Amino acid sequence: MTSVEVSLKTLMTEVEGALGAAVVDYSSGMALGSLGGGKDLDLNVAAAGNTDVIRAKVRTMDELGIQSRIEDLLITLDTQYHLIRPVMGRGGNGLFIYLVLDKGRANLAMARHQLKRTEGNLEV
Structure with a gap:
């Protein structure tokens, strides 16, 4: 398990094109x-x-009766990708990881893979 600080450093150094990352309490x-x-x-x-x-x-998912969980959300801008991944691991309920990528340098599939791995290892 890794701390918030180590998780953010890992994302910023191992994800090509990373511009910023945060762990957020959505309450x-x-x-x-x-x-x-x-x-x-x-x-x-x-x-x-x-x-x-x-x-x-x-x-919206509650109103529609959708029982699935959100894996991640992707917002695509002209020059950036914004990824949001809820933390489902131990103690992560109510948190999400937010990652901003330079669209021209990032490999979206690899970024999502690294974000999933980071979420699984995050300890709060």
Whole structure:
């Protein structure tokens, strides 16, 4: 099992094109930790905003009676991919990992694979 800090460092160093990553509590919208970002990518603002995205999807699934769990959500922008993956492991209920990628440099399949592995190893 790995800590939030180690998990974020792993994502930022092992995922080609990673621009920023955060572990977020979607009950409060607060980032428990973040790494990367910058003046054009405020990860605290993104954490709060993406909390609304995941809450809306969970609410919609409930209204539709969908019993499946969310593996991940992908938002594609002109120059970036934004991946959101709920944490299902031990102690992770109510958390998600948020990863921002440079679309021109990232391998989306490999990023999703690394994000899944990170989520499985995360210990909060």
